[in-house]
Amino acid sequence: MGHSHAHDGRQGHAHLPGGVGDGTILIAVVINLALTGAQILGGYVADSTALIADGVHNLSDALSLVLAFGARRLARRPASPEMSYGWGRAEIVAAFVNYIALIAISVWLGIEALARLVDPPQVAGGLVMALAAFALVVDALTAALVWRAAKESVNIRAAFLHNLADAAVSVAVILGGALIWAFGWQIADPILTLLISAVILWHIGQEIGPVMRMLMLAAPAGVDHAALVRAMAGVEGxxxxxxxxxxxxxxxxxxxxxxxxxxxxxxxxxxVRRVKALLRRDFGIGHATIETEREGEPCGDRDDGQGHHPH
Known part of the structure; x- marks a missing residue:
């Protein structure tokens, strides 16, 4: 029986997005923490749950960037006998934690907003607009800082999407502040809070699936299992x-x-060499562990631990 491994030259090394340094992410963290303090304080002064909601969301952005920063550094650690694949999956775990935190925040904000729909409080619309406009500038700046890294890392992309959602939310809060300031429509604040929560949950729904697939060790999206087996069986010998x-x-x-x-x-x-070349070329699989056995011989592994038997 033969046994062979193929490596793609990157094993044990997390290739992180180039051109975006740790300092850039730290700057984004500091900016978001400053914005969070201003929005939450302003929200209490203005008695606006929408503004507090935006501030809490910005706090989650700052924390997600901290988590992303830590996972990014951890992912650089080389492989070891105890961690034979390296630490690259730390970024996936960080992204998942960020999404779960956002779900909890969104549910909490929705509950608060529903309570305020019954008896909308008086909200200082002018202060809400001013702070939301400041938040919009900060969100746009933060998104610009991490945009390049977001294209290549699910971890950084989770944080990046938080900022994009925040930018849209800030626009909505500005609109709500304008309605309150111009027409006295106090109910606009809890309604906008509910919309903010819905937008956050929608974004999470779009992004959490691939993260879950990687955590569950699922096959890469788009790979046809049957076609893969047929292609391997079509190799000479x-x-x-x-x-x-x-x-x-x-x-x-x-x-x-x-x-x-x-x-x-x-x-x-x-x-084995031909199969590895096929896997790398046609299916993007750079790490393959292959055992061989002769046709008609019994398989040495009668059960693979998953209830799957040779066929």
């Missing part, structure tokens, strides 16, 4: 494949383990 497991190590690395069934007379080393 290969009769079939079983015990196939495909998963994402992180955003940039896919891995596979499988048993190849070889035809009589096939060279195991050549067959």
């Amino acid at each position: 290969v009769a079939g494949a079983h015990h196939l497991h495909l998963w994402q190590i992180d955003e940039r690395r896919n891995a596979l383990s499988a048993h190849l069934v070889l035809r009589k007379g096939a060279d195991p080393a050549k067959a």
Whole structure:
């Protein structure tokens, strides 16, 4: 029985987005913390849950950036015997924690807003507009700071999306402050708070799926399992494949383990090399662990621990 590994040259090294330094992320954190303090204090003074909601959301942005910063640094640590894949998945865990925190915040804000719909308080519309406009500028600046990193990291992208959502929320809060200031429509504040919560939850719903798939070791999205098996079986000297497991190590690395069934007379080393080349070229799988067995021979692994038997 043959046993072989293929590495894509990146194993144990998290390739983080280039061109965006840790200092940039720290600047974004400081800016968001300053904005959070101003909005929450202003929200209490103006008695505006919408402004407090925006401030709490900005606090979650700052904390998400702190978490992203920590995970980014952790992901740079090299692989070790205890952590053979390295620490790249720390960014995925950080993104998941950020999303769960946002869900909790959104639910809390929605409950507060529903209570205020019954008896809307008097809100200082002018102060709300001023602070929301300040928040819009800060959100746009923060998003610009982390935009390049967001394109290559699910962890940074989670924080980036927080800022985009905040920018949209700030526009809504400005509108609500204008309605209160011009027409005295106090109910606009809790209504906007509910809309803010809905927008946050919608964004999470769009982004949390891929993160969950990676945490659950699911196959990369878009990979056809049946087509993959057929392609492997079509390689010269290969009769079939079983015990196939495909998963994402992180955003940039896919891995596979499988048993190849070889035809009589096939060279195991050549067959494995051809399959690895196929996996890398056609399916983007750079890390493959492959065992070989001859056609007609019993498989050494009668059960793979998942209830799957050779076929």
